[in-house]
Amino acid sequence: MQKAHARRKSTHWGPYLKDNWQLYVMLLVPVAFVIIFKYAAYPGLRIAFMNYKPAKGYAGSDWVGMQIFEKIFKDKDFLRALKNSLVFNFLDLLVGFPVPIILALLLNELRFQRYKKLSQTILYLPHFLSWVIIASVALNLFKPQTGLVNILMMNAGWIDQGVPFLTEKWHWAVTYLLIGVWQNMGWGSIIYLAAITGISPDLYEAATIDGAGRLRKIWNVTLPCIRGTMVTLLIMNLGRVMGSNFERLDSFGNVQVKEFQYQLAIYIYEKGLAGGNFSRATAVGLFQSLVGLLLVLTSDRVSKALGEDGLL
Numbered sequence: 001m002q003k004a005h006a007r008r009k010s011t012h013w014g015p016y017l018k019d020n021w022q023l024y025v026m027l028l029v030p031v032a033f034v035i036i037f038k039y040a041a042y043p044g045l046r047i048a049f050m051n052y053k054p055a056k057g058y059a060g061s062d063w064v065g066m067q068i069f070e071k072i073f074k075d076k077d078f079l080r081a082l083k084n085s086l087v088f089n090f091l092d093l094l095v096g097f098p099v100p101i102i103l104a105l106l107l108n109e110l111r112f113q114r115y116k117k118l119s120q121t122i123l124y125l126p127h128f129l130s131w132v133i134i135a136s137v138a139l140n141l142f143k144p145q146t147g148l149v150n151i152l153m154m155n156a157g158w159i160d161q162g163v164p165f166l167t168e169k170w171h172w173a174v175t176y177l178l179i180g181v182w183q184n185m186g187w188g189s190i191i192y193l194a195a196i197t198g199i200s201p202d203l204y205e206a207a208t209i210d211g212a213g214r215l216r217k218i219w220n221v222t223l224p225c226i227r228g229t230m231v232t233l234l235i236m237n238l239g240r241v242m243g244s245n246f247e248r249l250d251s252f253g254n255v256q257v258k259e260f261q262y263q264l265a266i267y268i269y270e271k272g273l274a275g276g277n278f279s280r281a282t283a284v285g286l287f288q289s290l291v292g293l294l295l296v297l298t299s300d301r302v303s304k305a306l307g308e309d310g311l312l
Contacts, residue, residue, distance in 0.1 A: 048283035054276075068283045078284070081267035084260060088177070089241040096181040097237060100188030101230065105218055107189065108196050123186030135251030138179055142166050164256075172257040180248070188233075195229040196222060231303050239296040242288040264288060 017024070048068055052061045072078050103123065110116040126134065141148050144162030153159045165175045199222065207217045246265035253261040264284060272281025 045282060045286055047279050048286050050279060052279045052282075054278070064279075068279050069287070072280060072283055072287070075271075077262070077271065078267060081262050081264045085242065085244045085263040085265075088173070088260070088263065089243070091177055092180055093237055093241060095177055096184060096188075097234065099181050099185045101192055101226075103185055104189040104192035104196060105222065107193060108222070109214065109218075120186070123189070125186070126183045127187035129183070131245070131248040131251045134179065134183060135248075138175075138252070139166060142175065166252065167254065167256050169257045169260045172252070173260050176252055176260075179252075191229060191233065192226060195226040199225045235296055235299045235303060238299045239292040241295060242291045 046058070049063060049065055050058070050061045051064050051068075052058075107116060107120060110119070142150070142163075142165035144150060144164050144167060147162070147165075149165070150159070150162040154162070163171060165171050203221050203225070204217055207221050212220065242264070244263040244265035246269060249261055249263055249266055253266075268281045268284050271277060272284065
């Protein structure tokens with residue numbers, strides 16, 4: 001009987017695999033990428049517990065246990081970089097998380113399809129630009145005296161002198177955060193638009209019969225239906241609050257804003273990779289990953305306690 005069941009199962013999957021084998025072949029590429037660059041790198045984490053010397057390799061380098069972590073946690077530069085990373089990432093999450101939701105709601109309400117597609121293309125484009133390009137354009141636009149933004153504001157009579165958007169630490173912090181929101185908001189809205197598309201039209205028809213207007217439909221139908229997507233993305237974003245983007249920080253960095261620009265990515269490069277101290281760089285990266293994992297697990301547990309499906 002078991003043989004007959006196995007034969008029927010094989011017969012069931014046979015035609016499907018024969019017709020769709022190209023999909024499985026294409027899937028091998030991303031699977032191989034993940035295995036090679038994610039899982040295959042795990043043995044290298046032992047560097048964090050060694051006084052690793054590239055010339056000696058793993059076998060010739062001495063094990064030092066937790067000494068690398070002890071040195072890191074006593075380093076004032078690490079504590080400063082950690083504080084800056086946490087503050088800016090939480091602010092980035094606080095400011096940037098609701099923007100794609102609002103943008104998706106606005107795009108969903110557009111009825112002129114050509115204008116809607118054009119708007120989506122324009123909003124998605126910044127995501128595909130490197131931070132080097134974005135920073136070079138921003139540095140020219142926001143120059144205190146010759147930047148286009150300051151010239152327009154002075155000609156309009158709003159300011160008497162140029163605003164140091166990217167050359168003074170507090171102005172830099174606000175400008176840095178807003179540019180990050182602008183760069184990611186279009187791409188982030190794609191997932192919410194997909195979730196909104198899956199909402200049953202019957203719900204909107206029922207709301208219309210009950211006399212609900214456009215804003216009432218958004219509040220009582222659209223937002224509750226995409227709440228699960230919002231919770232999932234929030235959990236994923238919480239897992240990245242310990243991270244930092246070296247390309248973004250380095251492109252917008254200068255001497256005047258070093259106090260705020262000095263975050264974990266800069267610390268890892270200057271104190272680790274640039275100095276050949278691979279053990280320190282690996283230890284900080286491992287610390288970031290573990291804290292991010294704990295945040296994801298905690299937020300997932302909290303979301304389930306509140307009645308959501310969670311992520312895991």
